[in-house]
Structure formats: C-alpha cells, structure tokens
Amino acid sequence: MIAACALLAAIAAHPTPQSPDSLPASPAATVFREWLRAVNSRDTAVIRAYALGYEAERPDDPASVQEAVDNILGVARQSGGLRLVQWVARSPEQLELTLEDAGGRRLLMRFGVELVGGGYRVADIGLRPAGAAGASGPAPFPDGLALSTLADSVSRRIDQLAARGQFDGALLLASADGPPLLRRAWGEANRASGADNTPDTRFTLASTGKMFTAVAIAQLVERNRVALDSPVARYLPDYPDREFARRATVRQLLNHTSGLGSYWGAEFERRRAELLTPSDHLPLFVNEPRPFEPGARFRYSNAGFQVLGVIIERVSGLSFYDYVQRNIFAPAGMTRTGYYTPSGQAPDNTALGYTGDGGQLRDNENGREIRGGPAGGGFSTVDDLLRFGRALLGGSLIRRATLDQLTSGSSDGGRYGLGFMTIGEGAARAFGHNGGAPGMGTWFLVWPERGMIEVLLTNRDPGLMAAIQQPFMRAIAHPGVVP
Numbered sequence: 001m002i003a004a005c006a007l008l009a010a011i012a013a014h015p016t017p018q019s020p021d022s023l024p025a026s027p028a029a030t031v032f033r034e035w036l037r038a039v040n041s042r043d044t045a046v047i048r049a050y051a052l053g054y055e056a057e058r059p060d061d062p063a064s065v066q067e068a069v070d071n072i073l074g075v076a077r078q079s080g081g082l083r084l085v086q087w088v089a090r091s092p093e094q095l096e097l098t099l100e101d102a103g104g105r106r107l108l109m110r111f112g113v114e115l116v117g118g119g120y121r122v123a124d125i126g127l128r129p130a131g132a133a134g135a136s137g138p139a140p141f142p143d144g145l146a147l148s149t150l151a152d153s154v155s156r157r158i159d160q161l162a163a164r165g166q167f168d169g170a171l172l173l174a175s176a177d178g179p180p181l182l183r184r185a186w187g188e189a190n191r192a193s194g195a196d197n198t199p200d201t202r203f204t205l206a207s208t209g210k211m212f213t214a215v216a217i218a219q220l221v222e223r224n225r226v227a228l229d230s231p232v233a234r235y236l237p238d239y240p241d242r243e244f245a246r247r248a249t250v251r252q253l254l255n256h257t258s259g260l261g262s263y264w265g266a267e268f269e270r271r272r273a274e275l276l277t278p279s280d281h282l283p284l285f286v287n288e289p290r291p292f293e294p295g296a297r298f299r300y301s302n303a304g305f306q307v308l309g310v311i312i313e314r315v316s317g318l319s320f321y322d323y324v325q326r327n328i329f330a331p332a333g334m335t336r337t338g339y340y341t342p343s344g345q346a347p348d349n350t351a352l353g354y355t356g357d358g359g360q361l362r363d364n365e366n367g368r369e370i371r372g373g374p375a376g377g378g379f380s381t382v383d384d385l386l387r388f389g390r391a392l393l394g395g396s397l398i399r400r401a402t403l404d405q406l407t408s409g410s411s412d413g414g415r416y417g418l419g420f421m422t423i424g425e426g427a428a429r430a431f432g433h434n435g436g437a438p439g440m441g442t443w444f445l446v447w448p449e450r451g452m453i454e455v456l457l458t459n460r461d462p463g464l465m466a467a468i469q470q471p472f473m474r475a476i477a478h479p480g481v482v483p
Contacts, residue, residue, distance in 0.1 A: 214419020353439025436462025
C-alpha cells in the first residue's frame with residue numbers, strides 16, 4: 001500500500017497494441033502471460049491456480065494464497081480486463097510493459113520473476129496509471145526553461161488537470177534558501193464538508209515518511225549508538241527470527257536488501273486497529289519465509305522499516321513517535337507534521353484521501369494505516385517538507401557527510417540509497433522519496449547542485465501525479481535549466 005520507487009520505462013509514443021505472443025521466450029514473459037490470462041478470466045478458480053503456481057508468497061498458507069487471489073481480483077474488477085500494448089525486456093527475468101484497460105486507460109507495469117526450487121515465481125510486481133487515457137505519457141515541457149518559467153508552466157498544467165477532476169493536492173517549488181517559486185493548492189480536502197485544499201493543508205505522507213526513519217538511524221550512528229554494518233541482533237537480541245537477526249544488518253534494512261518484504265494481507269486487515277507501534281507489526285512478518293539471503297538483492301521492504309523503528313525505540317529509550325518529534329520535527333521547525341492518534345484521528349485541516357475514478361470516488365479511511373510510522377504514513381504540509389529539505393542541506397539534523405552517505409545509490413541499480421531514493425547525475429542529481437497508496441500520493445525531491453526543492457502532495461490516487469511529476473523531472477534535468 002505504501003508505494004515503492006517509480007517505474008522507469010522506455011516506451012514509444014502511441015504504441016500499437018500487441019499480442020502476448022509477441023513477448024520474448026523468457027521466464028518473465030512466460031509467467032506474465034499466465035498473470036494476464038488469470039486477470040482477464042475474472043474466474044476465481046483460474047486466479048487461484050495461478051496464485052498457487054506463481055505468485056502467493058507461501059503457497060502452503062491459505063491466507064497467503066487468498067491475499068494474492070484478492071489482489072488479482074481487484075485488478076480484474078478495476079480494469080474490466082487488460083490488453084498488452086508494448087513491452088521492454090530489461091533481462092530474461094524482468095519486463096516493463098504498457099497495458100490498456102477496458103476504458104482505454106494506459107497502465108505501466110513492472111514484472112519480475114526469480115527461480116525458486118525448480119520453477120520461476122513472481123518476485124517483483126508493480127502496476128500504476130500511465131497518465132491520460134489513450135496516451136503513453138504526459139506531454140513534455142519545453143527544454144531549457146528558466147525555473148520561474150517552468151514553475152508557471154507546471155501551475156498552468158495543474159490548473160487544466162484540476163478543472164477536469166484529475167488532481168487534488170498541493171505543490172511547492174522553492175530554492176534552498178529563497179522564497180517559493182510556486183506554492184499552490186487545488187481541489188477539495190473534504191468532499192462532505194466542501195473544504196478546499198490550501199498550501200497549509202496536511203496530507204498523508206505514505207512512504208515519504210521513510211526518510212524520517214533513515215535520518216533517525218543516521219543521528220544514532222553519529223552518536224555512536226548504532227553501527228550500519230552491525231547485525232539486527234546487536235540491538236534486538238530477542239528478535240523472534242534469530243537467524244535473520246544474526247545475518248541481516250542495519251544497512252540492509254535501510255537499502256531494502258535484507259530479504260524482508262511487506263506486511264499487508266488478511267492478517268493486517270484483521271488487526272489494523274491494533275497496529276499502533278512498530279513492535280505491533282512484527283508478528284505480521286517475522287515468521288514469513290524470505291526469498292533470498294540478506295544482502296543478495298533489492299526487495300522493497302516496508303517490514304524492514306518497522307524493524308528499524310523498533311531499533312530506534314530500543315536504542316533511544318523513546319517511542320518512535322517521541323524520538324522523531326524531538327529530534328527531527330522540532331529542530332527542523334516542522335510544526336504541522338506528525339502522526340495520527342492511536343484511534344486514527346487527524347488534526348484540523350488534514351485532507352481526507354479519496355480513491356477511484358470520477359463519480360466513483362470513495363474515502364480511504366478504512367484502508368490506510370491507523371497511525372503511520374517508520375514505514376510511512378503520518379501527515380505533513382508542503383511548507384514543513386520544505387523545512388525538512390532545508391534542514392538536511394543546512395546540516396541541522398545530520399552532518400552533510402552523513403547525508404551524502406544516505407543519498408548515494410547503494411541498491412536497486414544505484415536508484416536507492418539508505419532510506420532515500422536517488423535520481424539523475426551531475427547537476428541534475430536529486431534525492432528524496434515518493435510514496436503512494438489508495439487516496440494518497442507524495443513526491444519530495446532535493447536537487448542539491450541546483451539548490452532546488454520540490455514537494456508534491458495529493459489526496460487522490462498516486463497515479464494522477466504522473467502527468468505533473470514525469471515531465472517536470474525531465475524538464476529540470478535539462479542542462480539548459482537556469483535559476
């Protein structure tokens with residue numbers, strides 16, 4: 001639910017639909033064809049057979065199989081059926097695809113497999129909207145614009161999207177030490193009350209909150225309380241999976257190479273109201289099998305960040321929430337950032353999340369994390385996240401050398417550091433994090449060489465940000481961009 005890194009796909013403009021038979025003779029293509037057949041069947045028996053054979057993390061566990069079945073049925077219901085438009089093979093085990101649903105909307109998909117025992121199973125899967133219906137991506141901005149002109153262009157584009165009901169949220173573009181170039185909000189914060197979004201509205205953060213966890217760990221490293229390459233067992237000697245705790249390190253939790261995965265499923269839904277601390281989440285995953293040994297490869301892991309939260313609590317003697325408030329939010333001046341109450345209540349002027357299309361929108365209150373925590377969630381504003389970015393660059397939270405270590409790509413092909421995403425090179429290099437789940441989406445990026453910070457927040461589904469974020473990132477990466 002709290003989303004992973006953005007899908008990077010190379011797709012031609014307006015591609016012609018293709019048959020699944022056009023896919024290469026590769027393990028990923030073989031399993032993908034079965035996935036597509038299962039989705040389009042909309043038959044529970046067919047989907048269950050596919051889940052058992054290829055996707056359920058634990059085929060011997062009925063709850064794990066049912067979770068996979070429910071996910072695929074959800075895709076089938078929402079899409080009305082899918083067809084293949086175009087594909088790119090990144091390796092025999094990895095595909096990136098464009099799909100089209102029954103309403104003509106394009107979707108981008110990441111699909112990866114790995115060899116388990118004697119056959120291939122799904123190892124990595126992601127699906128998100130590609131932008132406007134019938135298009136492979138949003139139109140670009142002109143190259144070489146001054147930042148102020150680019151900001152005006154972005155603002156006008158969002159005006160058009162909001163007028164069509166395709167964006168609700170807020171955006172801030174600012175230099176590292178000057179007034180914002182753009183600080184605006186669009187759409188509704190609460191459709192029942194009629195409250196509008198404003199630049200002061202609090203939005204749910206999703207995985208962007210992982211940066212707070214990473215900075216907290218980094219502070220404890222600077223204070224010689226934690227060592228990145230020490231095993232989990234050093235800090236959590238009572239961790240239930242002793243073998244994992246002995247082998248996995250703090251660094252591997254931060255860069256998603258520990259082997260842990262997610263914790264969502266039937267048990268999460270059943271116990272959602274009881275999951276109020278990082279430790280509360282451990283029973284959801286500590287006994288789950290891991291597909292590889294710690295350090296072997298990248299696997300985006302919300303579960304790993306819950307373990308980091310437990311480490312922060314054990315080492316500091318504070319609750320995760322108190323530690324982050326005292327050591328990150330307060331020093332950075334983030335007075336409108338925090339976490340929901342144990343009952344899930346939000347402070348005034350917090351946007352309610354909405355998921356779905358057009359007239360079918362529904363709020364996400366029954367689906368989001370109750371409090372939020374080390375893996376993401378909680379809430380903030382565009383101004384507070386600007387303060388966070390400036391505090392990072394100014395060295396008031398962690399030393400600049402430590403920040404450089406966190407934001408240097410160390411996994412996922414150099415696209416992920418230690419709790420931070422990394423994007424681009426040279427003057428166009430940026431760090432930060434995105435996030436998304438039904439009814440919430442976030443982008444936070446800092447371009448240190450350009451001295452530029454961007455915060456984009458929405459209380460709609462995260463795919464709606466693509467028409468803004470994708471062309472903006474391409475435009476700001478252009479060497480002709482000037483302050």
